[in-house]
Amino acid sequence: MATKHKVIIVGTGPAGLTAAIYLARADMNPLVIEGQEPGGQLTLTTEVENFPGFINGITGPELMDNMRKQAERFGATFKTGWVTNVKTESRPFHLTINGKEEIEAETIIISTGASAKxxxxxxxxxxxxxxxxxxxxxxxxxxxxxxxxxxxxxxxxxxxxxxxxxxxxxxxxxxxxxxxxxxxxxxxxxxxxxxxxxxxxxxxxxxxxxxxxxxxxxxxxxxxxxxxxxxxxxxxxAIGHTPNTAFLEDKVELDQNGYVVVEPGTTKTSIPGMFACGDVQDVTYKQAITAAGTGCMAALDVEHYLEGETTLDWSQSLS
Missing domain, CATH: 3.50.50.60 (FAD/NAD(P)-binding domain)
Structure with missing residues (x-):
């Protein structure tokens, strides 16, 4: 029998980990599926000097490790593996991990990023x-x-x-x-x-x-x-990026370059209950801080979706 979760976050990096922090603090017990490069591209970066709050800078791996530990502190759990298939025809969604393990989710956040060519x-x-x-x-x-x-x-x-x-x-x-x-x-x-x-x-x-x-x-x-x-x-x-969305083909609306299409001003995809944040839906900025911002947005969108609200009441946010 498939394990069931309120929300599954596919991918880490600043977007996925920020979403995990917010959702864990809201007692949503998010499960984060991390691939072979947990933390995303920042784990390959030696020095990060433009992420707010670090006067003398911080290494990419240290920043990602801190964010992961912060999410774990509030109750997020992590699982290493690849999502090889997603069934989006009905809820709960069915995800296949590593080609064999089946898990279910009421909501999904896609934060698999985009890889530089x-x-x-x-x-x-x-x-x-x-x-x-x-x-x-x-x-x-x-x-x-x-x-x-x-x-x-x-x-x-x-x-x-x-x-x-x-x-x-x-x-x-x-x-x-x-x-x-x-x-x-x-x-x-x-x-x-x-x-x-x-x-x-x-x-x-x-x-x-x-x-x-x-x-x-x-x-x-x-x-x-x-x-x-x-x-x-x-x-x-500067020869372009490839969004990590191969497993989503024919599952959710993608643009001509493979980026997940979201409703402007939100992280909502074409599938109700599925959200996307970070570089996987960002064709313009691709910065750690903007990815983290959309991770926060995705967490808020998930919370209000699960509560059945059609409009966001920011006075009742996860802050």
């Missing part, structure tokens, strides 16, 4: 957090007065390159094609910035490091086959 070249993942980054907004501050590269040719790459010029002395954009995919307005803005250099029609083949920090990038010219070394202190990937 990688080039999968030598030295890339090995130097993540040591000069390799997937978030200029998060890590740009560390490169004041230094040289960095940005890989990508779309709007996000142009935006990240322009942002990094606030700190770095030189930003080189590496793109595998001779033409950029970014909108003309974003291209023009980047091309007018004299701090931005261009390495177009070139493929990154390796990220180099010296004394445990990124020191250079090897690229190959697609036309000539000539190899080149670009010296750099930072390597920023």
């Amino acid at each position: 990688w080039l999968n070249v030598p030295g890339e993942k090995e130097n993540f957090g040591k000069g390799v980054s997937t978030c200029a907004t998060c890590d740009g501050f560390f490169y004041r007065g230094k040289k960095v590269v940005v890989v990508g040719g779309g709007d996000s790459a142009m935006e990240e390159a322009s942002f990094l010029t606030k700190f770095a002395d030189e930003v080189t954009v590496i793109h595998r094609r001779s033409e950029l995919r970014a909108s003309k307005i974003m291209q023009n803005r980047a091309k007018e910035n004299n701090k931005i250099k261009w390495a177009l029609n070139k493929m990154t083949t390796e990220v180099l490091s010296t004394n445990g920090k990124v020191s250079g990038v090897k690229v190959v010219d697609n036309s000539t086959g000539k190899e080149e070394l670009i010296e750099t202190d930072g390597f920023f990937l």
